[in-house]
Amino acid sequence: MIEALLGSVVIFTLATFLGVELINRVPTTLHTPLMSGANAISGITIAGALIVAGGGHGWISTVIGFLAVVFAMINVVGGYAVTDRMLQMFKRKPGAK
Amino acid sequence: MIEALLGSVVIFTLATFLGVELINRVPTTLHTPLMSGANAISGITIAGALIVAGGGHGWISTVIGFLAVVFAMINVVGGYAVTDRMLQMFKRKPGAK
Amino acid sequence: MRIAVLRETAARERRVALAPATVDRLIKQKHQVVVQEGAGVQAFFPDKLYQDSGASIAPTVAAVTAGADLIAKVQPPTIDEAAALPPGAVLVSLMAPHASGSLLDALAKGGVTALALELVPRTTKAQSMDILSSQATIAGYQAVLLGAHRMGRLMPMLTTAAGTLTPAKAFIIGAGVAGLQAIATARRLGAVVSAFDVRPVVKEQVQSLGASFVEAEAKAEGAGGYAKELSTDQQQLVLAAIAKHIKDMDLVIATAAIPGKPAPRLITNEMVESMRPGSVIVDVAAETGGNCEATVAGEERSVGGVTVIGPLNLASTIPNHASFMFSRNIQSLLDHGVKDGAFQANMDDPIIGPMCVTHGGAVRYGRTQ
Amino acid sequence: MRIAVLRETAARERRVALAPATVDRLIKQKHQVVVQEGAGVQAFFPDKLYQDSGASIAPTVAAVTAGADLIAKVQPPTIDEAAALPPGAVLVSLMAPHASGSLLDALAKGGVTALALELVPRTTKAQSMDILSSQATIAGYQAVLLGAHRMGRLMPMLTTAAGTLTPAKAFIIGAGVAGLQAIATARRLGAVVSAFDVRPVVKEQVQSLGASFVEAEAKAEGAGGYAKELSTDQQQLVLAAIAKHIKDMDLVIATAAIPGKPAPRLITNEMVESMRPGSVIVDVAAETGGNCEATVAGEERSVGGVTVIGPLNLASTIPNHASFMFSRNIQSLLDHGVKDGAFQANMDDPIIGPMCVTHGGAVRYGRTQ
């Protein structure tokens, strides 16, 4: 059991380092879109929400699960859509070399 | 069993990405030291070699293990020492701000 | 409005009050312009250019001024010319009012409204009419060219097969409009430039042009951005600082001035003698007595191998551009003062009021200051 | 070795053959130096400086040259002076050999070994002795200052409250040593510079100074990096290209030359007339006939408002630095030619041989070319 946990800890550690390395230098204009895009990714809780909602452990769980799915889904869909909208301003100029 | 393997695959994948991100832009002067330093790290096979050598599965294994330990240890000790020597040229100048 | 442009008669004066480009604009504004024959020739504006702009050409002063509402000139008119101006007309020109008592009387008697261009207020709004600035710009530039041309050596550093020529050291005394332009020009030519002034704000301006500032423990900031005269103590400090610095200079451009006062004496004969043969002093302040004791206005002398030049009317030696700027200044003044086709000599106007030296038959100069 | 420095007597000549710094060096090398009284005064080297360097001062030509082994001068000696030189002495000076037949005869007769400085080979090795280059450098610089000072307008662009002054357009004809220096100087002053030459390699050099190159379909590269005369066809092409370009120019510096030939005629009277009043042509080639048809050597004329200047001996108007460089060139020549305390007039030497116009009692000039 503890070993499974430790396996997850290893993965968590690696992913944490990876997150640090991925973001190097971001122009200020991208701060909000990047934040928003990362926020959409954190909507991955949706996976957990689905399991809670679909577990069929009585109505309390189901209601909580339903709410969790709705919340997470707003986060996911809203997050991606809004990020995409913000990023429309980064279309390249034609004249650029 | 296959899941344990897959767990390792996940770790392998993350570490691979991390390796890619870690090395961004290296001045030419650092190419050889970096290569050498990375090479020293790949001497981590020493861990495997120790297990083979110390497993006590008969003399063939022991001989092979002994050789493996020697090889890996040369790689490790030689690698770190040689890298350190090369890096001596990167001492900061006193006047720098 | 009928505008008359007279030919200059003063010695060394090659400028003309209005350039063809301004005439063009005035004609478009429905004014009439009469130009005296050959008025622009010395400034490289032949009569033909004026005619092409729509002006008419007249041969004599009388013919030009007859019926004129406004007369534009560079130098003050002679008393005779002044007497011949139509009553009620407006005269725009330099006037040297502090030294032209009888001229002012004549103009007042003739009922002429005379605007002295040297009295333009040095305010931000009046900058486009500021003849002192525009002509000082040219003077500062030309002073350096003159000095460089007369120097025994080159300005820039040159490393050649025949040895390395060190850069000339230029020293600008008085960093007003002319002085700053001199700094810029000397820097362009590659000299190592230093400058001195008594107004403390100037230091930053000097450095903003890449020159170094010579410090003396003296400050003399007067009213309106001008300097004032130094106290005796301060004068000593200044002279000591200059004496120490000037020994080593190859080119000195002196432009220090205090409005309405004789130019401050900042370079003594001893200082001149301390300089190397072959160096040059261009005393732009020669007209008001000179910053240098050795200066003789209008002459070029050698004092122990040091050439001391006291040029007069430097701006006029670049007559084309000087006239162009002069003309643009007058144009801005007219843009400001002309309403409904006539020049409004409004004595309450913050720009025209101070410039007006005679009006309504009376001399105003001295009363308004 | 006893080295004599004579005072120049030619009109307009302000240079001196050896500067005190060089004298200093020669004295350190155990030579004796005698300088004629006042020889350096016009170049801002007072006698005192020579004395401080260890030279002795003598009043007359005779006193200076008596017993001299080597005589240094800028301009060719007069026939009288030549006759007075000690037999066997070496004379180093400009010689204008193609125009100085009788002088050469006199020198040969007197047994003088004469080195004509204008015949220094233009090789890399001889560059430090190359008086043509060093003096042309000064001439190119001074030509621009002269032209800028005489122009009716400023050189740089200036945006001011009294309108925007456009930058002057400068055109350099002939981009040899003087021409390139003129380009650099005009650029420093802020002009928009273009240049023309018939040698194709020059284009890159012109551009390396930030100026643009005016193209004509003509090429005339001669021997030794010099230009040669153009064929009639090519001359037409060149004139057409210049005519098209020059109309719009404010300052023209003409330096085109072909060694030993009269200067090529590149600016016709028509071209001059096509230019704007107030523009200036400085014809540095005036001495050899001028590149401009309207040039009168030694004079400054106005042709329809265009000022055409034909300066003579421009380098001499910056006498101090010109003498410094001249002197350094001679110093290098001596470093090259003096062995064991005496000047070795070795006719097989690749530098001294070609420069030697009289030797061993005979005129060599013409025979060795």
Add this chain to the structure above:
Amino acid sequence: MSHAAVILSYLIASVLFILGLKWLSSPATAVRGNRVSGAGMLIAIVVTLLDQAILSFEVIVAGLVVGSAVGLWMARSVKMTAMPQMVALLNGLGGGASLLVGGGEFLKSELVNENLTLDVSITIQLSMLIGAVTIAGSLIAWAKLQEVMTGRAITFPGQKVLNALLFLAVVVLSAYQISVPESLLWPFYAVVGISLLLGILLVIPIGGADMPVVISLLNSYSGIAAAMTGFVIKNDVLIIAGALVGSSGIILSQIMCKAMNRSLANVLFGAFGATSASTKTAEGLTARQTAADDAAVQLAYAKSVIVVPGYGLAVAQAQHLVREMADLIEKKGGEVKYAIHPVAGRMPGHMNVLLAEANVPYDKLFDMDQINAEFERTDVCLVIGANDVVNPAARTDPGSPIYGMPILNADKAASIIVLKRGMGAGFAGIENELFFNPKTAMLFGDAKGSLQKVVTELKAL
């Protein structure tokens, strides 16, 4: 779907998240990055639906549909200027989801009387705590930005002590709950409640202008909450994605602080008596501040740029850098012109001297009359150390000493960047309303330093 296939699919989703985040941080690839990460999310959702012992699909489908519809509607309708609060809201919902998942798992274990292992217990508590802080904090951030509540920092004595006490309480309660498996429900509710309170208290003392940093930090929290949920349900994709967001969010917060020249600590706690990032004048007008990298992006993507040099450029002696910057913009396809005001600087032709020194070609210099009509068609007007010559008071304020002086129409450009050391006045000594124009961004600092940074950023873009 076999379990191996599920793990592999999750791995693929994780890789897509990694690539997505990487690409999101550069202007050239950001659009692609967001879409790739979206694809990863789709895979993760589909796989989860296929894999798990999901019994009732109705509720799930209903939840998915409602959530998607609301999310899409919100994304569509929000105004561009309201983006930061939108992100705050979405982030809060994400945190809420984590809270619900953690809580749901806890309640489930209570219901089915399952004995939770230690690690699951701990991570459940963590996901609830962090989730609750995230939702409460995000909602406060949203309220501040939306101006539903005051944007000012709200502080009271003992605030830090209170926060510390509350945090301690949560820890103690959680520990109690974990160690006493057959515990009651009240500690559970208390933990949730106190956590929510903590979220509120942590954010209210921070000023409105600093909210973006707070949101980014809360975003990082919600990532960590998701990762904790991953530990709870033993799901790698949650751990990886959560950890990625968790760490990159902190880095991003730091980068944002650096762009504001402050430290993260100063943003979070300094506000106990803090100032906002914008400069206020006597009349309460606000000048918007910007950073060099932002200015660089704006310049890099501008089609037309007009540089207005002034006396400050000369004082800073930054003429060579201006030239370098212009060259870089032109290499990127933009057009750069210089607008020279007749009295810019301190002597006639001051700017000409300066720009000639840097070899700016004459044909790029335009005087006022030539260029004034062009500002309207210009993307960015870059004002470097100029003040009076772009002061609209000359047009509008008859009482001003410069009234009537023609000025450069810098204010007509689509956006204006002003490089100055501070809010110092120019030669005329008067205030300049251009600096308070909503289109204007101030880049404070010596012009040489600022331009150096802009140039460095331009090269990196």
Add this chain to the structure above:
Amino acid sequence: MSHAAVILSYLIASVLFILGLKWLSSPATAVRGNRVSGAGMLIAIVVTLLDQAILSFEVIVAGLVVGSAVGLWMARSVKMTAMPQMVALLNGLGGGASLLVGGGEFLKSELVNENLTLDVSITIQLSMLIGAVTIAGSLIAWAKLQEVMTGRAITFPGQKVLNALLFLAVVVLSAYQISVPESLLWPFYAVVGISLLLGILLVIPIGGADMPVVISLLNSYSGIAAAMTGFVIKNDVLIIAGALVGSSGIILSQIMCKAMNRSLANVLFGAFGATSASTKTAEGLTARQTAADDAAVQLAYAKSVIVVPGYGLAVAQAQHLVREMADLIEKKGGEVKYAIHPVAGRMPGHMNVLLAEANVPYDKLFDMDQINAEFERTDVCLVIGANDVVNPAARTDPGSPIYGMPILNADKAASIIVLKRGMGAGFAGIENELFFNPKTAMLFGDAKGSLQKVVTELKAL
């Protein structure tokens, strides 16, 4: 030691490796990086010794002592110039160790008649294959660099086909061995043998000058081999460290190729008819080429730099960049002087005009007599577009047209970097032996472009 503690210790070691690699790639932190990664290795070794069911310590200790001693001796005795071959050798040994571990595990399973699971079988085969290729390839690379064998590319017809066939054979044999558990030993030996052959064949067609890239690639392989070993013995630290080295090695190879302006494919296969990176002249002399980032590092760490400008600088109109570069070097604590030769350029004072335009202060300009004695004490002499004025032939070759002309003693500096477009001659039209001086590195390209790159790199350092 508990198993959990072991896993945690391995995790710490992994983190140290990660930090070590990261820090190794920047000059300022490289020393620290190497030491941190070394600490990680120490932890990994100690933990392994404590943890595993290690029965006989004598052999292990013997192995450790012998290996350490040999390694230390090699590291101490190698000459600085022989570093690349040293790394090749060490790398080969690492690969060999992987081969032995894989083989050992295989033989052990045979001996104890253990039934290997599929994944272990596969990874054993992989670690052997890759390990064998690594050791064989590395030894060839070593031999080429040590000039034990010819540095030229060795090719023969059908080489690629042969390689493909051999690879196929290995795959088939491995598959056979995996699928037939009670197999014989001959396929095992065959796999090892063919893999070794493959390693040799893959490296011999690559030219000596490209060996560093090959070594870096083989290093990446040995990392992957280590990771495979990790799969075999189910050890995370092996997997992580191996994967890190595996991927960073490939990135490094690519960076190295880019620095040589070539693609990895071109290096590996293009050599079937390849050229080396250095430029050869008629007389067989070789000019060493360098890259902008390398030049930048050299300049950044130099205490004294002398710039020798020449006509090429004027042609390139790169004067402003020279100034910028000098400013950057000075900010980093170096001292920059300019040596102006009397006849540099094409007119008297050409360089003065140029440098004045860039506002280089006069007191940094030195003429030949002033500075010639200083070259000996100078770390880097940067020759920009100059040629004749630094041509030692003027001192040494009486037949040369410039014999006797005094020149700048650029060749006396500790190292020389020359910026030129190619091997073109100068005004005098003669060859310049300075360019073939072993201390000289040529940075080819238009001086403006080259300087631009150097400046960008200097800023990034």
